[in-house]
Amino acid sequence: MYFEDYSKFISAYEDFENSKYVIFGIPFDATTSYKPGARFGPDEVRGASWGLETFSPILKKDLIDLKICDKYNISIEGNQETIINRAYLAAKNIMENGKVPVMIGGEHSVTYPMIKAVKDVYSDFIIIHFDAHCDLRNSYNGNEQSHASVIRRSYDFTKDIFQFGIRSGDREEWEFGWENTNISMNMPTKTDIEKIKELNKPIYITIDIDVLDPAFVPGTGTPEPCGFSPKELIESLYLLKELKDRIVGFDVVEVSPHYDLGKITSVTAAKIIRELMLIIDRQ
Amino acid sequence: MYFEDYSKFISAYEDFENSKYVIFGIPFDATTSYKPGARFGPDEVRGASWGLETFSPILKKDLIDLKICDKYNISIEGNQETIINRAYLAAKNIMENGKVPVMIGGEHSVTYPMIKAVKDVYSDFIIIHFDAHCDLRNSYNGNEQSHASVIRRSYDFTKDIFQFGIRSGDREEWEFGWENTNISMNMPTKTDIEKIKELNKPIYITIDIDVLDPAFVPGTGTPEPCGFSPKELIESLYLLKELKDRIVGFDVVEVSPHYDLGKITSVTAAKIIRELMLIIDRQ
Amino acid sequence: MYFEDYSKFISAYEDFENSKYVIFGIPFDATTSYKPGARFGPDEVRGASWGLETFSPILKKDLIDLKICDKYNISIEGNQETIINRAYLAAKNIMENGKVPVMIGGEHSVTYPMIKAVKDVYSDFIIIHFDAHCDLRNSYNGNEQSHASVIRRSYDFTKDIFQFGIRSGDREEWEFGWENTNISMNMPTKTDIEKIKELNKPIYITIDIDVLDPAFVPGTGTPEPCGFSPKELIESLYLLKELKDRIVGFDVVEVSPHYDLGKITSVTAAKIIRELMLIIDRQ
């Protein structure tokens, strides 16, 4: 009665059984090519969430009315394969229980086990991908499971991939994207949303925080100039409101507290998570 | 003759009697809920002002043509009540002498004594409030004089409150705002200015630097993503030009040098102060 | 089974009833005169503890063999008086249950409720105080409960105060110390320990992290040059081994993550806590 526990994401104190959303982190960054540190992302985002209100004045909804569980982080005991498999099992378990996984990375390679679990549970589905980078390399530094290949790997699971905000990649990646995915250098338009809507499939959303300009999110591993503002990203997320019943999970990755001055990157990640949970809102 | 004194705000070397503007700081931040440090704001803003020119190319006016006095900071000897009272007396004294107080905070609670002094001197008046946060809590952590309650307290003095750029608050604050103040998530429009003009009353302006996006002002206590750029804010201040004869004082608060990389927050605060003094310009 | 929880102090996952040590934080810093920020200390120290091993090669003991509970932080709802009282009740409750409170600050004023609880539970006792500053001001900025007065206030509870590592204070504080406390500019000697031993009373230890030189603990509010190294401090703590049965509680305060480069201040605080718990070791 004297104490209080701020160790979880704000307002995420429901237990697993009663929850609709299950937040967890995958604190892994071992394949990061440039500046590692994303392993500290999940805990930083949790801490930063307490600097926000639980109420969204635009959506006029409040996190305290949602049932959210925070399971802390996937255990990182073992090598990359073991960790990835553990994350896959956890994500699958959450979705099989009819809940929405909300994953905080970690580097982008941690989206792979999420996608794999979505494939298992929902079979046919759409990926909406926000990022500065294509992540379409067939392999990177000899590793087919690297952060730079994660969307290319996902292509094995679904051909319905929509990429937004992309502004960096090598020629081969771009050519792959131009041919095979719906790759856009911009935020989604209403036409894009319409196209996604017509497919009428479950949707998984993966947001690499570096889709935003480094000025807004200095705490990320591979800063790429000429990005978007948080306002532009969140406004484009509001467009997803009409798809909300099909969103089966999402992640925000590549938050790296190194260089994250005044925690502005983590608080931005936390706000994106708050708004996305309120947009989906399946109480 | 060998030395020079850069300890005051740039171009603010007039004495009190001959001045039209009186700059002073209130280096107080003891009620800050998240990241304290705004007590160092006034001195940082002074220092940063020397990185600017005194001339504004948009207004085509020069600070060296104004009569500005800088009295350094309110003494912080004593508890919150004592300090607040001292600031109130100082502000009142300045306005009673027909001068414009230009206050640099400190956390937002230091606006309270300013408002109280405006009430005493001008009786009926308007508050123009730029902020990311409503600051409309009835009390915060049991303190009715906290930074999060400052506009709610001001409501006891005047009902004519115009809030701009607000994007965070709890449900109760927003409901209070929607009912009782002119609360806007945007910068002022010409219609807003028209409405203010018609009221035909003295105006006090309070600017919480966090109305700007944290990318532009990382050095602030409660960074809230999705804010405005300095360009957007200053352009909206130019709209106030036609109200300039009614502006009786203003403040810029919540500049906190912790995390203020390259002093960009303090130089932005200094530029806002320069432009606002040049806009009012009552020589 | 997929997840792990690193939110508590390393190895502090026992429940309250079965524990011998109860760790908790008091995240309060509102009276800090120079650089605030110590409110973030407890969580930072918890996080940093995971960079250490649980085993002490000097003491040849392991934290995993102790029964430690971590209750997170005292709720900071309310004003200073309310918070202080809540902390006092918590500390009293812990000691009345025969457990050792291990408190992480917060600014030094949070030691006051600890001392008050010790007085209630043990009546006659000794304070061992490590600090750069006397903390013997009768009042500071008009506040008798400020961080700069905490030992002077404690003097109302016991005259048996031993101060070590002190190197800063105003003339009046030093004169009070020279007359009334056992004030030393050095670390404790064997003679000091002997003297304490002979008093044969319960002992409470309070460590202001700034007793160490700012080079070793840059993350503190009032850095005072010419301090001690962590090695010197911890070696002097080993001298307390023969008093271990009388140590009824301790705290480490003034860890402020602002400016704490590479978390070296918090990891040092965590190591001091680990070693002190292992020194006392009352399983």
Next chain:
Amino acid sequence: MYFEDYSKFISAYEDFENSKYVIFGIPFDATTSYKPGARFGPDEVRGASWGLETFSPILKKDLIDLKICDKYNISIEGNQETIINRAYLAAKNIMENGKVPVMIGGEHSVTYPMIKAVKDVYSDFIIIHFDAHCDLRNSYNGNEQSHASVIRRSYDFTKDIFQFGIRSGDREEWEFGWENTNISMNMPTKTDIEKIKELNKPIYITIDIDVLDPAFVPGTGTPEPCGFSPKELIESLYLLKELKDRIVGFDVVEVSPHYDLGKITSVTAAKIIRELMLIIDRQ
């Protein structure tokens, strides 16, 4: 065969003879009035270039298809005059060999030897100048070769000066600019480009990185709020595509790694250099 050398600008491993572009730095900042540090700019920009791809998805061109030589930095042995002369000779030598010099500063005064060399080699020419500051002072702190005078000095070589993004200067500088140069507070418009095109002369481009807002480039010596985004600048550079055959050299100056959080300033400078080389592309 085991090793790799990342010490040059990405993809700049051609030798001098076979190259079309010659990158070099002038690591000089001794006249900087506010925050020095730009001397470290060239090496930081080189390092940051490796965080980028060589392929530009907008231009659909790749740096690996260009012939680029990186000569490291001008030797800074000697006083300002000696260094400036050495840089002048180097730039002249590069242009006399029909190559495009790509200079990385250093403070803005290092553009002077570039302009002087352009004068020698091309005689009649145009300067396109992006900057937050006029740099039109006749002298600064008694030095006619200071960073604040560099465009005024250039005016001795050509009257065809186009200044963009300017937002700071003293009254005299602005009056000089309004009368004598094409000074604009905005990015170039199509009309501006048309005007430049009609002059039909060789073009030298100098970009002071502080033309961008400090939020995007915190690592610069004299941050001036209300600047442009990298996206706005680079889009305006694309307008220069139709002038590309006349561009005889360019520089990016005032990158100062002090305070450059997460190297976002240097990576932005590197991206500007990549895009400009691809725009010119005279293979």
Next chain:
Amino acid sequence: MYFEDYSKFISAYEDFENSKYVIFGIPFDATTSYKPGARFGPDEVRGASWGLETFSPILKKDLIDLKICDKYNISIEGNQETIINRAYLAAKNIMENGKVPVMIGGEHSVTYPMIKAVKDVYSDFIIIHFDAHCDLRNSYNGNEQSHASVIRRSYDFTKDIFQFGIRSGDREEWEFGWENTNISMNMPTKTDIEKIKELNKPIYITIDIDVLDPAFVPGTGTPEPCGFSPKELIESLYLLKELKDRIVGFDVVEVSPHYDLGKITSVTAAKIIRELMLIIDRQ
């Protein structure tokens, strides 16, 4: 003739054939458990070396009189196994040519290929190991080649291991060390040196920079308080002068520029390298 190249270690501009020392980096840190970043170590140490003089006033020798080659870094193309093998081949090649490899890490796991190469070339040899951590784990997070296991792995190659400055490890590591290696919590004494001398074997030295206290080297991945000062370490290295003919190579690892305020960690690493090359001095 106008340019200068500061991209290599100071005074290391000899070519491979004529050199006696071959400096190279292994920019690898993917197994780091706590704070990654050591991959940037080699380039930072090179840069920082230019802040030193080449002359050692204690040894009265000058680096410019040595023949030193700097091959930049081992290519990190491929997975851990590939990189490690490439480093092994490089080190072996250097030693087979009668030269002294001077390796800059990278996390401590990169010492493994060095040791393996020493085994191949010299067969029977001694390891002198300076570190805060035992690095004697049989495996760490399921990886037998992790930074925490590097000395345990080395034990497969030689039983003559001398560990100095060690102050952290789990119980099992310490028990392994107490039984099997010459593990010391202190710097080497003359007795230690005598013992090493009597073994009369080739010597490889590996220095984890975190053997120093984090106050002196904040830029390291796993700061462990209560370490040594650079003066204490370098003075102990002078004791090795009489063994200099047997030293066949050395490395300095775990320099991680994240958090390395003012580059003091990298300049310290550079000074250690300078002094060790001058101590060995086999021209």
Next chain:
Amino acid sequence: MYFEDYSKFISAYEDFENSKYVIFGIPFDATTSYKPGARFGPDEVRGASWGLETFSPILKKDLIDLKICDKYNISIEGNQETIINRAYLAAKNIMENGKVPVMIGGEHSVTYPMIKAVKDVYSDFIIIHFDAHCDLRNSYNGNEQSHASVIRRSYDFTKDIFQFGIRSGDREEWEFGWENTNISMNMPTKTDIEKIKELNKPIYITIDIDVLDPAFVPGTGTPEPCGFSPKELIESLYLLKELKDRIVGFDVVEVSPHYDLGKITSVTAAKIIRELMLIIDRQ
């Protein structure tokens, strides 16, 4: 009566006429070879002085009992020669009025005008020099007035130079020092003091803050590992007590706030200045 002025050095509010000590800064760093920034030193040291007490518990004296004037900084209008001359005239004027100049740098070249003024006023005198670097270069980068030549230049004024704490220089500097000055790698011993005492001449003291180890003073331009602690330096200053009547002035230079985490460098400089003024104490 409401305001307070913290813009000067603590307790330095006497006017020029009545003062015994005159503090002033020379904010100049244009010849700095490695990391500039010392120009911000004087203001930072002033600010940091307010984090100290005015009372020295070792000397049992209080700054408030001294008569100290703070004239802010030498104007830096003009080129190096002009500034240096202005500083020289200021220093001379202070000493001719029987006062003690206390100069805060700035880079070390600003000691030159002080020495020149001492020569003019006192003719025959001793220099006590604390530094990591010899500063005995005949010229540096072609500049005979650079920071690296300041003691060599001083040698033209007096042969009685005592250098302490020196640990870096090129071979030629050391040879000059070994032959011509009393150069020591250590702090002064009683024998050194005796030798100085016997010379029976006025004494000027110049302290380059980098004589301290970079761990204690990270905010300096040319960090050189293996330095001294503030405790060691200040204790050696106490040895000067018996020479106090002959000390005619002193300076502390090379404090550079860049990278000065938590202001620990500036607070150390302020403490050295406080203690030295109290040691001299010529009321």
